[in-house]
Amino acid sequence: xxxxxxxxxxxxxxxTFSTVECQAGxxxxxxxxxxxxxxxxxxxPGVTLSVLLNVGPHCSLAAGVTDVVKNLSAKPDSQFRIWSxxxxxxxxxxxxxxxxxxxxxxxxxxxxxxxxxxxxxxxSSVEKxxxxxxxxxxxxxxxxxxxxxxLD
Numbered sequence: 001x002x003x004x005x006x007x008x009x010x011x012x013x014x015x016t017f018s019t020v021e022c023q024a025g026x027x028x029x030x031x032x033x034x035x036x037x038x039x040x041x042x043x044x045p046g047v048t049l050s051v052l053l054n055v056g057p058h059c060s061l062a063a064g065v066t067d068v069v070k071n072l073s074a075k076p077d078s079q080f081r082i083w084s085x086x087x088x089x090x091x092x093x094x095x096x097x098x099x100x101x102x103x104x105x106x107x108x109x110x111x112x113x114x115x116x117x118x119x120x121x122x123x124s125s126v127e128k129x130x131x132x133x134x135x136x137x138x139x140x141x142x143x144x145x146x147x148x149x150x151l152d
Contacts, residue, residue: 027059031061035049035063044064045066045067045068046062046063047061047062047063047080048060048075048076048080049061049062050076060077061076062076062078066080091144094140094144098140102115103115103140104140105140105144106139106140107140108137108139108140109139110126
């Protein structure tokens with residue numbers, strides 16, 4: 001079984017090592033085979049993956065290395081730096097909050113304090129931002145488009 005998900009995940013990794021912890025049937029074996037097949041074709045150091053399904057199969061897979069300098073093998077509980085990949089996830093969550101009516105694209109950074117009272121906001125950063133001319137005009141849409149919203 002070569003699922004689209006397995007092919008997508010396999011396309012994100014490269015390595016010469018592979019470890020598997022699996023308590024499921026063929027699904028885990030198939031995904032692991034896809035990972036192994038793709039390891040030498042895609043320029044990435046390593047990957048960890050957990051598969052959870054409502055009806056049973058569960059497996060944790062790891063392939064590649066977590067540190068290319070030290071050549072440390074990836075394990076199912078390894079952590080990786082994801083760099084700018086998180087921007088996409090953050091944007092998706094913000095758009096979900098907008099869809100749910102909890103945020104608007106025109107909300108400012110300073111609106112977040114009242115809309116999300118349990119949100120941790122570093123007070124020293126708020127103070128520094130407050131002192132910058134035009135900072136109260138920065139809106140969610142500016143952050144999503146990587147612009148400041150402040151005219152030069």
